[in-house]
Amino acid sequence: MSFFPAAQGTGRRAGPLPIRRPIRLRDADLTRRDRLARSGLLLAAGIPTAMLILIAAEMVVQSLPAFRYAGWGFFTGRVFSFGNLYVTKLQVQNGVSAPHGATYGAFTFIFGTLVSSVIALLVALPLAVGAVLALTERVPVRLQSTVSIFFELLAGIPSVVYGFWGILVLGPLLAAHLYPVLGRLGAVVPFFRGPVGYGEGLLTASLILTLMIVPIIATTTRELVRGVPILAKEGALALGMTRYETARVVTLPYVRRGIWAAALLGWARALGETMAVLLVSGNLLNGLPANIFSPFSTMAATIVAMLDSALTDATGMAVHALAALGVVLLVITVATNLLGRLIIRRVTGGAVLPVGRGI
Amino acid sequence: MRPALRAGRDLGFWTLCFLALAVVVAPSLAMVGTLLQQAGPALSLHLLTATTANNGLQNAILGSLLIMLGVLVVAGPIGILGGIYLAEFAPAARAGVLRLGYETLAGVPSIVIGFVGYVLLAQALHWGFSLLSGILALSAIVLPYVVKTTEVALLQVPSTLRDAGLALGLSRLTTLRRALLPPAVPAIASGLVLALAIAVGETAPLLYTLGFSDQDPSLSLFQHPIGYLTYVVYLNATLPTRLEHEVAGAAGLATLLLILALIGIGRLASRRAARFRAQLPT
Secondary structure (H helix, E strand, C coil), rough: CCCCHHHCCCCCCCCCCCCCCCCCCCHHHHCCHHHHHHHHHHHHHHHHHHHHHHHHHHHHHHHHHHHHCCCCCCHCCCCCCCCCCCCCEEEECCCCCEECEEEEEEHHHHHHHHHHHHHHHHHHHHHHHHHHHHHHHHCCHHHHHHHHHHHHHHHHHHHHHHHHHHHHHHHHHHHHHHHHHHCCCCCCCHHHCCCCCCCCHHHHHHHHHHHHHHHHHHHHHHHHHCCCCCCHHHHCCCCCCCCHHHHHHHHHHHHHHHHHHHHHHHHHHHCCCHHHHHHHHCCCCCCCCCCCCCCCHHHHHHHHHHHHHHHHCCHHHHHHHHHHHHHHHHHHHHHHHHHHHHHHHHHHHHCCCCCCCCC | CCCCHHHHHHHHHHHHHHHHHHHHHHHHHHHHHHHHHHHHCCCCCHHHCHHHHEEEEHHHHHHHHHHHHHHHHHHHHHHHHHHHHHHCCCCCHHHHHHHHHHHHHHCCCCCHHHHHHHHHHHHHHHCCCHHHHHHHHHHHHHHHHHHHHHHHHHHHHCCCHHHHHHHHHHHHHHHHHHHHHHHHHHHHHHHHHHHHHHHCCCHHHHCCCCCCCCCCCCCCCCCCCCHHHHHHHHHHHHCCCHHHHHHHHHHHHHHHHHHHHHHHHHHHHHHHHHHHHHHHCC
């Protein structure tokens, strides 16, 4: 979707926002109704920020008991278990009590989240940039908007539908045809060694994530590529460079930093994606994936998968433990997202990055 | 370098690029195809007349429409008013802070928002699985988008209009209402519609706030869980039988149709916005 507010359907190039002198309002310039309206509007404008603070604060407060209970073991432990929820026996650790046998070690989920999103990013980046170059530089102009509809479609398809398609079609297809071939890499790379499974696992989830973040990277890249000065490109072509050389020497260097920003944004989306991963991950608890094809789980998927049973923990610790997962996820995604926006602000001086679910 | 080699590289590079384009295009088509194929046998009026208890979708469709309406009512005004403040009234420093706030909120994973919605709204406030919890969670997700599109829409209105209004001695508010908002309305509307498209495709933030119900939605804001389309896809995708997959496919198709319709409306609006802007002085 051209969820690129600045670019929507305008013949005008999107690029950075029009530069405007900063607004300097002296109170004397405002009528009383102006001032009243201004306070009301400020209230509305503050709501997203207030929500953000509320969400972050609530997550931290909720997670503290679990962090205190598990200590550093939360980040290093590989067993995540709510303990025996049916017995009233409690286990006290660092002054915090939880059901007997409860251990909150999130390493496998942190690993799963990072690895699946990194694989997705590594595949999506060249895919998106290549597709955008083909689209903007080679596809005839009158066909371009028709072809971009597919990017919008990809961005618009709900993540549960990605998951549904993943378990029904893509997973089995890849497990039958692509994975056996990739499995031969096992001779060189240990992580590819072993059974290729039936299509629910790390690689399938990563590839689904890839498709989900391609539109994010692609829309941003497209706007950036359209912003490359035409004279520089024509100059390169006039010097006798091939189109490939023009792309390599002129276009790509011009948009490089912006693409890094887009990549960070896409990565943030992959880190936080829940439903599609939940459906195709195979939901492995308490263990690292044996190889790249085997089941695993992520922080986001685990929160959804386990919140139901966490609610039955009378001590409330299970919910705290999931909140702790959420905090780790929140910190990683927000940091990635902010870094991307910081970079793009430097590059273009405006708000060209999409906001929302990738869009 | 030999010309043949350079030409070869050129060809190779663009072949790879087009291959990438194909790899992007194909899955989007394949997904639509899968939905059609799965849903095919189930497509009938039965979907509209029966609830999910009887393998229909009536309650889920009504539920999805209801939460869209709710998001429109909650996130719409707040987002538009907030965007107006950022574009027209905010001092630069404060605008920077608020912008950082909504952009960061946009980066918060949807499941985290759902979790907080559960803990805070469903539990602490005792709203239970309810329409209001779900609407607020979804609004938190689309709000940044509405704010941003409104802000950008106003920034794209030529500053000369602003100056002209003030030069005529109009107050800020009148300038805004009479000169700046009218040309920005199509772009704002398009943003709002696309925000609804995002909302209707979400699942994670609703699982533990809206809950799910097999019955037609009640209009009660509290304590009544409500069924919605994406949940049907999620639930039925994990169930084993053919019939359940058909319903999942139909629900997915219905969601996608809703989203595509919204995107279409959004596009029309933004095209209108562009035409409108083209007529304005610069």
